[in-house]
Every structure is written in structure tokens, then in C-alpha cells.
Amino acid sequence: MKTTVRSLKEKTKTINTTGSLAVIDALLSEKADTIFGYPGGAIMPIYDALYDFKDKLNHILVRHEQGAIHAAQGYARVSGKTGVVFATSGPGATNLVTGLADAMIDSTPLVCITGQVFAHLLGTDAFQETDIINITTPITKWNYQVTDAKEIPEAIAKAFFIAKSGRPGPVLIDITKNAQLQLFDYIGYRPCIHVRSYRAKPNVRIAYIEKAAVIINQAKKPFVIFGQGVLLGNAEKEFQAFIEKAGLPAAWTIMGMSAIPTDHPLGVGMLGMHGNYGPNYLTNECDVLIAVGMRFDDRVTGRLDKYAKQSQIIHMDIDPAEIDKNIQTTVPVWGDCKETLPLLTHLLDKKIHREWFNEFEIKREKETTVVIQKELHPTEGGLTMGEVINILNELTGGDAVIVTDVGQHQMVTCRYAKQNKTRSNITSGGLGTMGYALPAAIGAKFGAPERQVIAIMGDGGAQMNIQELGTIMQFQPNVKILILNNSFLGMVRQWQELFHEKRYSFTDIQSPNFVQVAKGYKIDGRQVSKREDLRESLKQMLDHPSAFLLEVAVIHEDNVFPMVMQGKGVAEIILSKEEI
Amino acid sequence: MKQEYTLTIYTENQVGLINKIAIMFSRRKISLESLNTSPSEIEKIYRFTIVVKETETVVKNLVRQIEKIVDVFKVYCNTNDEIIWQQMALYKVPTAIIMKEVKVERLLREYGAKAVVIQEDYTVFEATGQDEEVNNLLQELDKFGLIEFVRSSRIAIIKSSEGIHKKVLDMEKNDPTKQPINNEFLNHKSVIFEM
Numbered sequence: 122m123k124t125t126v127r128s129l130k131e132k133t134k135t136i137n138t139t140g141s142l143a144v145i146d147a148l149l150s151e152k153a154d155t156i157f158g159y160p161g162g163a164i165m166p167i168y169d170a171l172y173d174f175k176d177k178l179n180h181i182l183v184r185h186e187q188g189a190i191h192a193a194q195g196y197a198r199v200s201g202k203t204g205v206v207f208a209t210s211g212p213g214a215t216n217l218v219t220g221l222a223d224a225m226i227d228s229t230p231l232v233c234i235t236g237q238v239f240a241h242l243l244g245t246d247a248f249q250e251t252d253i254i255n256i257t258t259p260i261t262k263w264n265y266q267v268t269d270a271k272e273i274p275e276a277i278a279k280a281f282f283i284a285k286s287g288r289p290g291p292v293l294i295d296i297t298k299n300a301q302l303q304l305f306d307y308i309g310y311r312p313c314i315h316v317r318s319y320r321a322k323p324n325v326r327i328a329y330i331e332k333a334a335v336i337i338n339q340a341k342k343p344f345v346i347f348g349q350g351v352l353l354g355n356a357e358k359e360f361q362a363f364i365e366k367a368g369l370p371a372a373w374t375i376m377g378m379s380a381i382p383t384d385h386p387l388g389v390g391m392l393g394m395h396g397n398y399g400p401n402y403l404t405n406e407c408d409v410l411i412a413v414g415m416r417f418d419d420r421v422t423g424r425l426d427k428y429a430k431q432s433q434i435i436h437m438d439i440d441p442a443e444i445d446k447n448i449q450t451t452v453p454v455w456g457d458c459k460e461t462l463p464l465l466t467h468l469l470d471k472k473i474h475r476e477w478f479n480e481f482e483i484k485r486e487k488e489t490t491v492v493i494q495k496e497l498h499p500t501e502g503g504l505t506m507g508e509v510i511n512i513l514n515e516l517t518g519g520d521a522v523i524v525t526d527v528g529q530h531q532m533v534t535c536r537y538a539k540q541n542k543t544r545s546n547i548t549s550g551g552l553g554t555m556g557y558a559l560p561a562a563i564g565a566k567f568g569a570p571e572r573q574v575i576a577i578m579g580d581g582g583a584q585m586n587i588q589e590l591g592t593i594m595q596f597q598p599n600v601k602i603l604i605l606n607n608s609f610l611g612m613v614r615q616w617q618e619l620f621h622e623k624r625y626s627f628t629d630i631q632s633p634n635f636v637q638v639a640k641g642y643k644i645d646g647r648q649v650s651k652r653e654d655l656r657e658s659l660k661q662m663l664d665h666p667s668a669f670l671l672e673v674a675v676i677h678e679d680n681v682f683p684m685v686m687q688g689k690g691v692a693e694i695i696l697s698k699e700e701i
Numbered sequence: 702m703k704q705e706y707t708l709t710i711y712t713e714n715q716v717g718l719i720n721k722i723a724i725m726f727s728r729r730k731i732s733l734e735s736l737n738t739s740p741s742e743i744e745k746i747y748r749f750t751i752v753v754k755e756t757e758t759v760v761k762n763l764v765r766q767i768e769k770i771v772d773v774f775k776v777y778c779n780t781n782d783e784i785i786w787q788q789m790a791l792y793k794v795p796t797a798i799i800m801k802e803v804k805v806e807r808l809l810r811e812y813g814a815k816a817v818v819i820q821e822d823y824t825v826f827e828a829t830g831q832d833e834e835v836n837n838l839l840q841e842l843d844k845f846g847l848i849e850f851v852r853s854s855r856i857a858i859i860k861s862s863e864g865i866h867k868k869v870l871d872m873e874k875n876d877p878t879k880q881p882i883n884n885e886f887l888n889h890k891s892v893i894f895e896m
């Protein structure tokens with residue numbers, strides 16, 4: 122079978138082949154190297170075809186389809202390639218739903234291939250039949266059901282093109298079993314470069330770039346806020362050149378983190394509900410706000426009618442639907458920032474906004490005194506999450522890929538982690554999916570085998586996809602698992618403490634002995650609770666030749682600050698609970 | 702201010718498009734005043750005509766989201782003064798009354814309605830027009846024992862549009878980025894939703 126497909130390519134004649142083999146050939150032609158998946162009845166023909174290509178396509182058998190799709194997300198986020206997922210019909214397909222929603226809102230390129238019942242059974246409530254197309258329509262960039270093998274090459278080609286081009290996103294192709302088994306005349310795979318009804322990106326309009334340049338050149342207090350668009354556009358260098366030429370202070374959203382090194386001199390920190398004090402506060406003092414590849418999420422803007430009202434707004438985005446969606450722009454700069462940024466930079470005056478930059482420094486000092494110092498360098502009491510991250514920074518030097526779950530540890534990690542390299546911050550930003558970190562870290566390790574990958578999670582999230590330890594046992598990705606255990610669903614507990622009179626309604630979560638659980642999966646581990654053991658245990662984790670689980674017992678009732686409370690403006694950011 | 706907007710959506714003729722478009726509205730709790738699907742001047746390209754009552758901001762965002770659907774070519778959004786629009790209505794009334802009441806016949810002439818079917822027991826009239834005409838006739842016929850009434854969704858022709866031919870040709874060219882794309886929505890209201 123293998124040779125048939127190869128010879129087919131050489132001769133470009135049609136050959137009689139199965140739909141399943143056409144699927145495999147499409148993946149190979151797209152240079153996919155890794156598939157995250159789980160077999161089942163309706164996708165068995167594809168798995169059967171895969172059997173002959175085990176040397177070319179590395180299939181990672183996860184323990185739950187949600188694990189497969191989060192792994193594919195981690196793979197895609199770290200590598201910039203499109204993640205590939207296989208799942209069967211019915212429950213296999215529905216288990217992808219959370220990951221699709223996550224990938225959709227975080228613009229992660231994925232191609233998910235699901236098996237489906239025989240075409241003649243569609244609509245009959247057949248065994249493991251689910252209308253996955255209609256279920257996933259709002260959470261995919263595109264989806265399509267194939268009922269005839271002849272459609273397979275084109276459908277998959279379109280899927281890869283749509284997933285990766287423009288603003289990326291997940292695509293789902295549902296293939297009925299008859300189409301997988303069907304023999305048809307295959308003329309070979311042709312990648313898709315154009316879909317006539319689809320425009321990946323809008324054209325660049327020089328007039329707007331010129332207008333933006335004039336505004337930036339006149340600005341006294343310009344402020345850049347950037348998101349994942351910079352990473353997705355591979356425009357890190359262009360972006361850096363842009364801020365450096367005009368001396369623009371720049372803050373990242375959680376999704377934009379690591380597009381510039383976290384210690385870049387012009388980097389002023391993270392935006393958002395638990396972001397840094399300066400960038401949040403000074404959003405309402407700048408005179409020109411330049412948003413690059415970000416979408417003014419409500420966790421970033423806080424209350425909209427109190428957001429940057431004093432400022433002119435330049436919004437650079439590849440997705441026209443983002444312009445004016447939440448924030449009215451002065452100048453929209455549509456287009457791929459890889460193209461628009463250099464054009465804009467070219468028109469900018471060289472500048473240093475020393476005084477303005479100084480305001481960020483002052484705010485930074487205040488935040489350090491009130492929050493950061495005691496979070497990173499506590500001398501007594503229980504361990505803080507911040508000090509764990511701080512030591513981790515010292516040990517990794519900021520070179521690791523950091524994958525976080527959702528909750529307090531996520532906010533603390535993203536606030537304090539040092540990241541030197543691009544695509545180092547993998548987290549579920551838009552959807553806030555607990556259970557994301559462990560599978561995403563597995564995927565990230567396959568996407569960047571040469572990099573140290575550390576999954577950081579809470580005791581709650583660690584239990585949400587804990588079955589993926591089995592995947593680590595079987596496929597041996599060298600991922601480091603760091604559980605910051607506060608014996609609570611910490612972030613929810615924090616809100617209960619601050620806004621619900623400490624009524625801790627079902628946030629006291631019990632955990633198994635994580636180290637023992639890991640041992641059960643043949644993964645080494647250790648538990649640490651004393652400050653004097655912390656550094657050495659983190660070092661042991663990092664130096665361990667294979668996967669390692671480290672559970673750190675941290676303070677039970679600690680809070681993440683600063684905080685822009687719900688319904689408040691960004692300038693109303695508070696540094697401690699006394700300010701509530 | 703909320704007002705009527707007519708959206709004209711050109712799509713690939715493909716199963717599932719109606720759902721893909723409909724969920725754009727339901728997700729935002731925007732109700733459709735009317736929805737019509739039909740072929741367009743080009744084979745295999747479908748035309749949806751949707752009427753919503755919303756503010757300009759809401760509609761503008763909605764239109765951009767709909768344009769993002771991969772199988773959607775183009776969305777036009779127009780206010781009522783920018784379009785020629787019609788809808789059709791059918792009215793079923795008892796034939797006996799029609800025979801007796803000369804007034805009815807006069808009424809029908811007045812509203813440009815015509816008989817589609819005349820049976821012994823009932824007669825079906827058809828009228829085409831805008832809301833007001835169709836509704837007025839409805840009220841009138843109601844007095845004569847109207848049995849059944851149905852009104853179609855709106856269909857509309859955009860006064861300034863050149864149709865979809867040129868757009869499709871543009872989009873069919875292999876390098877879509879070569880095509881100029883208007884984004885001067887800030888200044889030009891009539892092409893506000895051009896992309």
C-alpha cells in the first residue's frame with residue numbers, strides 16, 4: 122500500500138485507492154509529523170491505513186480525546202505548525218468540543234478528523250452517531266462532512282489551508298465510514314492555496330499606515346499593547362524593531378506574552394485583570410494607544426466606558442471583525458502585522474519617551490513594594506507561588522516553555538515567569554480551560570523536543586486531565602509537571618473571600634497523593650513543603666532525565682494581586698484587598 | 702437607534718450554510734424579522750436576504766462576523782431607502798362572500814391583488830408589496846371572514862449594486878490579496894460594510 126502511494130506521486134496517474142489512504146496521503150503531503158488521537162469504530166479504517174505509516178506519522182495515543190486536542194493545541198502553539206487530531210464518532214467527537222472552543226477563541230490552527238457512521242445511517246440515531254458538524258459550527262473556523270471518498274483530498278487540503286491562513290483556527294472534517302472504506306480514482310494530493318469565498322487577510326492600506334504614523338510621531342505618551350497576533354504572524358522581529366525605533370513602551374496580553382523577551386527594556390509588563398499595575402493604570406493616561414494583534418478582551422479592558430477614553434486608538438489586526446468590535450478606533454490598520462509593522466516603522470521618527478517611560482517605572486516600584494517583593498521573596502510563613510516561579514526562573518534562565526493551567530497559579534506564573542524566547546507561554550487565555558496544561562505540555566514537548574517544557578498547574582486543574590499521565594508513561598515525553606497545591610480551587614476561593622464573605626462553597630478540594638499517582642504511571646516525583654528544600658527539588662525536577670512530577674505545598678489562602686475587579690475601569694486597579 | 706437593515710448574503714451553495722448564518726443571530730439574541738434563501742444570478746451561488754431591526758453598531762459587527770464564515774462571499778447591508786423590496790402574501794377567503802360582496806373585488810383591484818385559485822368554497826388571492834399594503838389588505842379581508850393568511854419573507858434588490866458577478870471573478874483569481882479591499886467604513890456609509 123505504501124509503495125502504491127509513493128509511485129502514484131511519481132507518475133501522477135490515477136490509482137484506485139481507499140478514502141482512508143487518501144487521508145494518510147494528505148497528512149504526509151501536508152508534512153504533518155504528529156497526530157494526537159484515539160481510535161474507535163467509526164474511524165477504524167483510517168487507523169488501519171495508519172498502521173502502515175507508523176514510521177512517518179508519530180501517532181500519540183492519548184487517554185481521552187480532550188487530551189488529544191489540548192495536546193495538538195500545545196504542539197501548534199509551540200511550533201507554529203498545524204496540530205492534527207483523530208477521534209471517532211459520537212463520544213469521541215463530542216470529547217473534542219472543549220478543545221475546539223478553546224482553539225477557536227485562542228486562534229490555534231488545528232485539523233481534527235472525526236469518523237462518522239455510514240452515510241446511509243445519517244439521521245437514524247445510529248450507534249455512536251452525533252451531529253458533530255452542527256455541534257461544532259460555532260466553535261470551528263470551518264467544518265465539513267465528507268460522505269464520498271472523492272471529496273477527501275480536497276476537503277483536507279482546504280482544512281489545512283483554512284486552519285493556518287489569516288487568523289488561524291480549528292477545522293473539523295467529519296468522514297463517514299463508507300467514504301473511508303470506499304475505493305476511488307485518486308489523482309494525488311494538491312495543496313489548497315485559495316478558497317474563492319474566503320479571504321484570509323485584508324489588503325494593507327497605505328493611507329491608514331500613513332495616518333497612524335503621523336499620530337504616533339506626534340504622540341507625547343504613546344503606549345503599545347500587543348497580543349498573540351504578533352506570534353501568529355511570526356512578526357516578533359518586526360514588532361521589536363517597531364517599538365525600538367519610536368521608543369514605545371509595550372505591554373502584552375497573556376496571549377502575547379513571549380513575543381518579546383519578558384525583560385526587554387521597553388516591555389512594561391502584562392495587561393489584564395491580574396496584570397501589572399503600570400500598564401493597566403497608564404492605559405488611561407496615554408495619548409495614543411496602539412493595539413497590535415490583540416482583540417480588547419474584557420479581561421484586558423475592564424469596564425469599556427472607562428477604557429482609554431482620553432486616547433486616540435490605532436488598532437492593527439488581521440481580522441476586520443475585530444476592528445471596532447469592542448473599542449472604537451481612530452485609525453484601523455487592517456492586515457497581517459508582519460507586513461504592516463515594517464511599513465509603519467519605516468515612517469516613524471526615532472524617539473525616546475523618557476519621561477513617559479518613567480511613569481511606568483514609578484508604578485512598577487509601587488507594585489514591587491506592595492505586592493511583588495513579598496510574593497517573590499517571602500522570608501517567613503508558607504511557600505508562595507511567586508517564589509516557586511522566581512527560583513524556576515533562576516534555574517531555567519528563562520529558556521523553558523511554560524504551560525499553565527487556569528487559576529491563581531496561571532496568573533502568578535504569567536506575572537513572574539521569565540521568558541527569553543518566542544512561543545514560550547502556552548496557556549488557555551480566552552476560554553480559561555482547566556485541565557489544559559498537562560495535555561498541552563505533552564503536545565508542546567512533541568512540537569519542540571529540544572526545549573524544556575514545564576507544565577504548571579493547581580491541584581484542581583491537575584485532576585482534570587490527570588489521565589494523560591498514562592500518555593506520558595507510554596510515549597515518554599520529557600515534561601516537567603509542577604503542581605502548586607493550595608488545597609483549594611484557589612481562584613474561585615479568592616473571589617469567595619473577596620466578594621462572597623468567605624463563604625467557601627465547594628472550593629475546598631481534596632487531592633490524591635500526586636506523587637503516588639505518578640508512581641503508578643511509572644513517573645518519578647517528589648513532594649516539597651519547606652522553603653529550604655524548594656530550590657534543590659526544582660533543580661532535581663529540571664535535571665531529571667525523564668518526566669518528573671513535583672508537588673509544592675503552597676499557602677492555602679493566598680490572593681493574586683493587583684486586580685482590576687469586575688465592573689471597574691483599568692485605572693481603578695487595586696494592589697491589595699484593603700483597597701476593596 | 703434601531704432601524705430595519707436588509708442584509709444580502711452571497712454564499713457557496715452548501716449544506717449547513719443556513720445554520721452557520723442563523724447561529725450568528727441566535728448567539729447574539731438578535732431576532733430575524735425575515736429570512737429568504739434563493740439562487741442568485743450565478744449558478745451555485747446562493748443569496749440570503751435577511752431583515753433585522755437593530756442599531757448600526759450591532760449590525761456592523763454582525764455583518765463582519767458573517768463575512769468571516771468561510772463559505773460566505775460577501776455581505777451587503779442596506780437601509781430601506783437603498784433597496785427595492787417586496788414581499789408576497791396569500792389570502793384565503795370564503796368564495797360565497799366574494800360573490801356577494803362587490804366591495805371585495807374593488808378592494809382587490811385597489812391593492813393589485815389577483816385570484817390564484819377559485820374553488821366553490823374558498824378563493825385564494827395573492828398580493829405583492831411592502832408591509833403596509835400587505836397588512837392593509839389583510840385588515841380589510843379580515844372583515845370578510847379571512848380563513849388563512851401567509852406572508853413571504855422580504856426579497857430585495859440593491860439599487861447601487863452591480864451584482865455579485867464581478868466580486869466572484871475577483872475572488873476566483875488565485876491571488877486574492879491583489880484585489881483592493883475597501884475599509885473606509887469610517888467615511889462612507891453606503892459602503893460601510895464593504896471589506
Ligand SMILES: Cc1ncc(C[n+]2csc(CCOP(=O)(O)OP(=O)(O)O)c2C)c(N)n1
Pocket residue numbers: 526527528529530531553554555556578579580581582583605607609610611612613
Ligand atoms: C473546566 C473549568 N471548570 C471550571 C473553571 C472555573 N475555575 C477557574 S479557576 C478555578 C480554580 C482552579 O483551581 P486550581 O486548579 O486548584 O488552581 P489555583 O487557582 O488554586 O491555582 C476554577 C474552578 C474553569 N476555569 N475551567
